[in-house]
Each structure stands twice: as C-alpha cells, then as structure tokens.
Amino acid sequence: MLHQNYFVYMLTNDDRHTVLYIGITNSLERRLTEHGERSRSHFTRQYNAHKLVYFEAYADPRSAIEREKQLKKWSRMKKEALIAKRNPEWRNLPDEMCATKAVGGAR
Numbered sequence: 001m002l003h004q005n006y007f008v009y010m011l012t013n014d015d016r017h018t019v020l021y022i023g024i025t026n027s028l029e030r031r032l033t034e035h036g037e038r039s040r041s042h043f044t045r046q047y048n049a050h051k052l053v054y055f056e057a058y059a060d061p062r063s064a065i066e067r068e069k070q071l072k073k074w075s076r077m078k079k080e081a082l083i084a085k086r087n088p089e090w091r092n093l094p095d096e097m098c099a100t101k102a103v104g105g106a107r
Contacts, residue, residue: 006064008071010083011035017090020079021049024068028055052093054083055078065066 007028011021025031035050058064071079083090 004059005026006058006061007031008056008058008064008068009052010071010079012051012053012090013048014049017053017106019049021078022068022071022079024064026061028052051090053087053090055093 004026006024006026008022008024009028009031011023013019023031032050032052043068056067058067071082074082087093
C-alpha cells in the first residue's frame with residue numbers, strides 16, 4: 001500500500017508578516033515552487049506570500065481538509081500563537097519541509 005502525505009501549510013510575506021495564507025496540498029515542495037512562480041494564486045502574488053512558516057502533515061486528505069477549514073476560521077491572534085509554538089522566529093521552513101517530503105505522485 002502506498003503511503004500518501006497531505007499538508008496544511010501557512011505562508012506569509014517577508015517584510016512585516018502582514019498576511020497569512022493557509023493552503024492544502026499533497027506535495028508541499030511542488031506547491032511552494034508554484035507559489036514562487038508566476039502560476040501562484042492572485043492572493044499570494046498580490047501580497048508576496050511565499051515564506052513557509054508553518055505546516056502539518058496528515059495521512060489522509062479528509063483530516064487535512066478539516067484542519068485547513070478549522071484554521072481558516074481562527075482569529076489572526078490564534079494563528080500567530082500556533083506558529084509561535086513551533087516557529088517562534090517565523091523562519092522560512094524549507095529544510096524541515098524536505099525532511100517530511102510527500103511519498104508518491106503529485107496532485
């Protein structure tokens with residue numbers, strides 16, 4: 001049986017962390033590349049949100065979708081507290097992302 005990871009992630013902009021973008025993917029590496037290219041969404045392009053500051057991995061898509069919906073309903077303060085627990089300096093997390101790369105095909 002093939003194991004598949006799904007990721008819920010948060011991006012912000014470099015300068016003042018004025019925006020938080022929450023998304024879901026089954027290939028975090030691919031999705032981050034897309035956010036960094038011209039193909040990124042209007043939102044991430046407009047606000048230059050490309051810095052990965054938080055992510056969670058899930059074994060099934062339903063759990064990841066539910067978590068994404070939950071996080072999107074949270075207040076900014078609650079989202080910031082969640083990020084601060086794991087990433088208090090709001091570092092860009094590509095090294096940690098590589099350690100939990102998705103297994104299998106891309107979406």
